[in-house]
Amino acid sequence: MIPYLDLKSLHLEMKADLEKAISRVLTSGWYIQGEACEAFEKEWAAYCGVAYSVGCGNGLDALRLVLEAWKIQGRVEVGDHVLVPSNTYIATWLAVTQAGLVPVPVEPDEVSCLVTAEQFQKALTPRTKILLPVYLYGRISDMEDIMELARQKQLLVLSDAAQAHGASRKNKKAGAWAHAEAFSFYPGKNLGALGDGGAVCSDDPDLIRLVKILGNYGSEKKYHNLYQGLNSRLDELQAAILRVKLPFLDAWNQERSRLASLYLTGISNPLITLPLKAEAGVSVWHIFQVQSLYRDELQAYLQGRGISTVIHYPIPPFLQPAYQQEFSGKKFPLSEKIHAQTLSLPLYPGLSDSDVAEIIHALNDFIPKEK
């Protein structure tokens, strides 16, 4: 069986270094907000080319903490609108609604599956205060134009960069484009911990300070609480593990990109639509998704040929029971089409060329029964 993702092999290759890092934390006697976290925050900011980064518990909290901080700064108020992609992982939306803000879904570009500056512009409402682009599948959005739109309309931009560690556009990395950008270090991400983790990147020192305070019960000084904060911190073990893995990120992303090119040149079945090609670095191929009208049959067929795939994501946020009340009867046909047709192929550093060849072969052989 070719797995969709194999994290175990990757981690076993670096087992000695990971164990050394874990052991150092273990014997340090300090497990939350210590040296490892501080060092990782500096290294992550330097890697992204941004002034500051602050660790937190996960990607959802990274998004939420920025929104909470902007509320405290008086830059947004409860009830203000945030433009979000209609097709994204639900975390993007949850951060918005948890902060008491209103998600306004925007349909993406049909080819890239990303929301463009033009689509954001068309969707603006009188209460729009924030644009929230998502670098879906690992591809950076058209951030020059999105930031220019934000400048003209005096809007804030928060990017969901949870799938795009190391992606870059015009030599500027994910993390460095928007007023704030949120990362997740969930194990399966391009840079993943051995558990949950997240970070916020920004050039704004006041925002970073507030995010740090809000993630620590709203306190800067122990047992003195300035705000009703959350408990959302990057623990020392995860930070130490991320520090071991970060130096490999670029090489892993290059390998992902090489594997993606093999798919892009090898898959020739007209019933399978390939994702948009990317200039070097613009996508780090967190997900290689193809689309097909026969998606479910294709997935079962691949499974039968020993190939695991995943659907990112089967149900868009507005059709989830969680958002039934707010969005029942609303229509976002493009998002629905993507969710109905998308299928993610195996792609990870360590996937062999012969496995990729086998997957391409199977895809090119596929003929649906129901056609």
Ligand SMILES: *Cc1c(COP(=O)(O)O)cnc(C)c1O
């Ligand atoms: C993974 C992911 C998140 C959430 O990250 P967690 O660390 O799991 O909370 C948010 N947005 C997108 C697009 C993601 O892929």
